[in-house]
Amino acid sequence: MGPYVLRRLLQIPPVILGLLVLNFVLIHLAPGDPLYFLVGEGGDESYYSAIRSRLGLDRPLAEQLVRYLAGVATGDLGRSIRHNEPVISLILGRVPATLLLTGTALAAATGVGVWLGTLSAARPGGLLDRLTNGVASVLAAVPSFWLGQLLLVSLAGWLGLFPVQGMVSARLASGGWALIIDVAHHLVLPASTLALLQIALIFRLTRQSVRETLVEEFIRTARAKGLSPRLILYRHALRNSLLPVVTVVGGHLGTLLAGAAVVEVVFAWPGLGRLLYDAILTRDYPVVLGIFLVVSVMMVLANLLTDLTYAYLDPRVRYA
Amino acid sequence: MLTSTRGSVTPRVAARAHPQKAVSLGVVLLGVILVLAVAADLVAPGDPLRTVGPALRPPGPSYWLGTDDLGRDIFSMIVHGARTSLTVGAATALMAAVIGTLVGGISGYFSGAIDDALMRLTEFFQVTPRFFLATLAVVLFGPKLWLIVAVLGATFWPGPARILRSQVMALRNREFVVAARALGAPELYILVRHILPNALPPVVVAAGLQVGWAILTEASLSFLGLGDRNLPSWGQILSSAQPFMRTAWWLGFFPGLSLVATVFGANLLADWLNRQLDPRLRRGPEELG
Amino acid sequence: MVLTRNDDYFKGGLPYLDRVIFKVIPQPSTAVLALEQGEADYLWTIPGPDIRRLQANPNIVLARAPAGPGGSFCIDTLIFNLRRPPFDRLEVRQAFAHAINRQQLLEQVYFNQGRIATGPIASTMAWAYTPDVTRYDHSPERAPALLDGAGYRPGPDGKRLKVVFVHASTYARTAEVIRDNLARVGVEVELATLEFNAAVERVFVRADFHLGIASYCNGPDPEIGVTRMYLSTNIKPIPFSNGAGYVNPRIDELFARAATTVDEGARAAMYHEIQRILTREVPYWWLIETEGYRAFRKEVRDLRIWAGDLLERAWREGTR
Numbered sequence: 001m002g003p004y005v006l007r008r009l010l011q012i013p014p015v016i017l018g019l020l021v022l023n024f025v026l027i028h029l030a031p032g033d034p035l036y037f038l039v040g041e042g043g044d045e046s047y048y049s050a051i052r053s054r055l056g057l058d059r060p061l062a063e064q065l066v067r068y069l070a071g072v073a074t075g076d077l078g079r080s081i082r083h084n085e086p087v088i089s090l091i092l093g094r095v096p097a098t099l100l101l102t103g104t105a106l107a108a109a110t111g112v113g114v115w116l117g118t119l120s121a122a123r124p125g126g127l128l129d130r131l132t133n134g135v136a137s138v139l140a141a142v143p144s145f146w147l148g149q150l151l152l153v154s155l156a157g158w159l160g161l162f163p164v165q166g167m168v169s170a171r172l173a174s175g176g177w178a179l180i181i182d183v184a185h186h187l188v189l190p191a192s193t194l195a196l197l198q199i200a201l202i203f204r205l206t207r208q209s210v211r212e213t214l215v216e217e218f219i220r221t222a223r224a225k226g227l228s229p230r231l232i233l234y235r236h237a238l239r240n241s242l243l244p245v246v247t248v249v250g251g252h253l254g255t256l257l258a259g260a261a262v263v264e265v266v267f268a269w270p271g272l273g274r275l276l277y278d279a280i281l282t283r284d285y286p287v288v289l290g291i292f293l294v295v296s297v298m299m300v301l302a303n304l305l306t307d308l309t310y311a312y313l314d315p316r317v318r319y320a
Numbered sequence: 321m322l323t324s325t326r327g328s329v330t331p332r333v334a335a336r337a338h339p340q341k342a343v344s345l346g347v348v349l350l351g352v353i354l355v356l357a358v359a360a361d362l363v364a365p366g367d368p369l370r371t372v373g374p375a376l377r378p379p380g381p382s383y384w385l386g387t388d389d390l391g392r393d394i395f396s397m398i399v400h401g402a403r404t405s406l407t408v409g410a411a412t413a414l415m416a417a418v419i420g421t422l423v424g425g426i427s428g429y430f431s432g433a434i435d436d437a438l439m440r441l442t443e444f445f446q447v448t449p450r451f452f453l454a455t456l457a458v459v460l461f462g463p464k465l466w467l468i469v470a471v472l473g474a475t476f477w478p479g480p481a482r483i484l485r486s487q488v489m490a491l492r493n494r495e496f497v498v499a500a501r502a503l504g505a506p507e508l509y510i511l512v513r514h515i516l517p518n519a520l521p522p523v524v525v526a527a528g529l530q531v532g533w534a535i536l537t538e539a540s541l542s543f544l545g546l547g548d549r550n551l552p553s554w555g556q557i558l559s560s561a562q563p564f565m566r567t568a569w570w571l572g573f574f575p576g577l578s579l580v581a582t583v584f585g586a587n588l589l590a591d592w593l594n595r596q597l598d599p600r601l602r603r604g605p606e607e608l609g
Numbered sequence: 610m611v612l613t614r615n616d617d618y619f620k621g622g623l624p625y626l627d628r629v630i631f632k633v634i635p636q637p638s639t640a641v642l643a644l645e646q647g648e649a650d651y652l653w654t655i656p657g658p659d660i661r662r663l664q665a666n667p668n669i670v671l672a673r674a675p676a677g678p679g680g681s682f683c684i685d686t687l688i689f690n691l692r693r694p695p696f697d698r699l700e701v702r703q704a705f706a707h708a709i710n711r712q713q714l715l716e717q718v719y720f721n722q723g724r725i726a727t728g729p730i731a732s733t734m735a736w737a738y739t740p741d742v743t744r745y746d747h748s749p750e751r752a753p754a755l756l757d758g759a760g761y762r763p764g765p766d767g768k769r770l771k772v773v774f775v776h777a778s779t780y781a782r783t784a785e786v787i788r789d790n791l792a793r794v795g796v797e798v799e800l801a802t803l804e805f806n807a808a809v810e811r812v813f814v815r816a817d818f819h820l821g822i823a824s825y826c827n828g829p830d831p832e833i834g835v836t837r838m839y840l841s842t843n844i845k846p847i848p849f850s851n852g853a854g855y856v857n858p859r860i861d862e863l864f865a866r867a868a869t870t871v872d873e874g875a876r877a878a879m880y881h882e883i884q885r886i887l888t889r890e891v892p893y894w895w896l897i898e899t900e901g902y903r904a905f906r907k908e909v910r911d912l913r914i915w916a917g918d919l920l921e922r923a924w925r926e927g928t929r
Contacts, residue, residue, distance in 0.1 A: 015444055019447070026456065137591075142580050143555075146580075149565055153565045165634050257452075261451070292456075299448075390785060462803055546778075563638050567662065
């Protein structure tokens with residue numbers, strides 16, 4: 001196992017370097033110049049060129065790339081052209097909101113999905129199985145923004161149960177419990193939207209995995225020993241079914257973050273997805289590159305974890 | 321043999337008809353959409369993006385599904401939009417299956433340095449946040465449908481590739497392959513003749529599952545205003561329906577429903593295929609005892 | 610963004626408000642919901658579909674404001690690329706002017722937030738404006754003869770010519786109406802919907818387009834916002850310059866004289882002549898003089914919508 005882990009770890013830096021170069025080249029290949037958004041209608045040529053050189057945009061691409069890579073190596077992701085702030089602090093400022101949203105959604109989705117999936121697998125073809133499976137199949141087909149808008153218009157708009165946008169009420173002056181409750185109140189709709197879509201995935205994975213486990217030898221052995229069906233289901237079958245579920249969910253981090261980005265736009269949630277969306281629309285290169293780096297690194301790590309778990313479970317992969 | 325423990329944990333022989341019903345529903349849903357897409361010019365003749373009447377007319381006898389804010393017929397746009405969505409779904413899945421087969425097959429069969437290099441490439445594309453990459457590409461190079469398909473196809477293949485690779489690796493040392501090799505068959509022949517036919521079905525399913533994803537991704541891009549405006553597309557109608565969610569519900573409702581129906585149908589079919597291919601699930605636990 | 614009261618403001622006792630919070634809500638419909646539910650007090654732009662509902666809401670005050678988002682006295686203007694066919698021909702430009710249904714645009718896209726423009730200077734800039742210019746009413750039946758005259762006869766498929774319309778995604782609705790209008794006279798308009806910066810670069814910097822669109826704002830004086838569009842010396846790769854590539858020595862001379870003339874009556878006469886020449890030659894096609902609504906909760910008092918010091922005297926009922 002040791003050499004395999006080391007080998008996999010060594011493969012990471014080139015992948016990240018490749019991602020960085022790809023993104024950098026893509027962005028600079030495209031037409032359009034971030035200056036026009038910055039300077040607006042009123043500037044003349046000298047003004048434009050002054051700003052361009054201040055931002056280093058007048059240097060050759062290769063030099064900009066080398067500078068960028070050297071910066072990344074020292075933890076410097078450059079400055080946002082639009083906000084004139086270090087990219088790293090912009091990103092770090094948005095990470096908590098996204099983590100809160102995705103974390104809550106993932107926790108809720110995992111809890112509900114695993115629970116329903118196990119119950120369904122215990123009685124394939126039963127009423128619960130059919131019902132949940134049907135709902136999950138439909139949910140898996142619903143676009144996140146549509147679901148978000150439906151919830152927004154119905155629960156927040158017509159019924160007025162929840163705030164329609166943002167993470168905290170603008171007027172809230174106090175902190176402490178009032179703040180926590182306020183944020184939780186804002187969190188319900190976006191997190192539910194995101195969770196409902198993840199539930200579909202997790203439910204189906206768990207259901208399939210538990211069903212597969214239930215036909216394994218050791219379950220039959222357990223049954224033969226006369227253990228109670230409940231104990232077999234939760235202690236033996238579920239526990240052995242969870243790892244594949246966890247690994248697949250780990251591999252879906254990109255989907256989760258993409259879903260979060262759209263949901264963040266719908267609900268004006270101040271997270272990474274919103275930052276990326278705004279940065280793409282205003283062509284704020286350093287911010288776009290920075291977010292790509294952060295998201296890609298997260299995905300590289302999740303992928304590594306998945307592979308290692310697989311290798312741990314299935315020795316054939318390890319020696320291949 | 322273990323009949324005594326068939327309590328609440330293992331099922332009775334139950335509801336075998338259910339998957340059958342599900343696939344029928346999938347076939348019907350997809351079939352209807354497909355027929356509409358193919359016969360779009362007969363069902364709703366004329367340019368779907370032209371103004372035909374007053375704006376924001378609710379569903380009724382003259383405009384079945386109502387008109388949008390520019391007085392365009394929603395039904396006509398949905399029927400013609402089906403082409404766009406199905407094209408995106410099918411083309412992406414096809415591209416993902418072809419690239420995935422090539423990469424996964426070669427990687428799994430030859431192992432060693434080739435495998436290593438190809439797996440790095442696969443991983444590279446797998447860790448690239450594909451929705452964000454598609455967003456970026458469209459923003460940078462303009463909203464063209466072929467570009468959206470190309471980016472999705474180019475990022476959706478790692479899944480099928482990895483599945484095929486592990487399939488091929490598992491099959492590589494099976495008796496019939498070893499036997500063929502012992503008989504002196506060329507490697508390429510073995511790969512194409514013996515291994516691929518046995519390894520491909522899961523890839524087809526994996527690619528089939530991408531159809532739904534691809535359609536949803538295109539819709540999400542369109543929702544963010546990044547769709548191709550020269551073509552009618554469901555995501556596009558949904559995107560322009562956003563401001564009217566509360567004043568003209570039919571604008572967003574029907575295209576959303578079409579989207580759900582199509583993706584749902586595609587997923588049901590892919591599930592059914594999956595069930596057909598996975599012997600353990602097909603037999604079902606109840607037949608083991 | 611949070612603004613805090615400046616206690617040392619030069620007018621004693623002002624401003625009344627302690628804090629003002631600015632928030633960006635990406636989805637316009639969500640922003641309206643926020644206003645309706647009292648999460649926000651003041652809304653900068655109102656999506657057209659919601660105007661009627663807001664007017665009916667007793668808790669919300671709707672006020673007309675003279676400006677679009679980019680400045681004052683703004684006119685959404687089509688840019689004909691005069692440097693290449695087909696818009697090097699006057700007849701083609703006239704055909705477009707007759708074919709485009711500006712009344713439809715005003716009603717369906719602008720939701721009556723504005724007026725149909727008559728020429729290069731906004732009607733609200735009363736001292737310099739003249740209605741006595743060449744008018745092109747919506748009469749698509751006149752387009753075929755004009756296009757025939759320019760040599761663009763219908764092909765076997767009924768199409769006379771094809772143009773590429775480069776526009777920022779914010780103009781997508783306008784572009785779709787124009788495409789439909791032109792399709793009716795045998796002109797195929799291909800939409801190139803780009804993100805704002807990319808569209809600006811393609812039209813103004815690379816001049817790679819047939820038809821473009823931009824919001825040109827007159828500013829406080831024609832010298833600031835009008836002149837730049839028509840001077841032959843202002844044909845340069847700079848955003849919101851003379852994007853059409855229009856060259857007319859008489860116009861150059863008139864603008865130069867108007868810039869140095871002090872007497873307002875004399876200046877107005879020069880601007881009137883400019884308007885008459887430009888409407889004859891239609892180097893651009895002036896679509897809509899845009900006007901926006903601002904909406905605010907009725908608890909907010911003494912906002913100064915028209916002036917620069919919006920919030921100087923503002924206060925809010927129910928708070929100190």
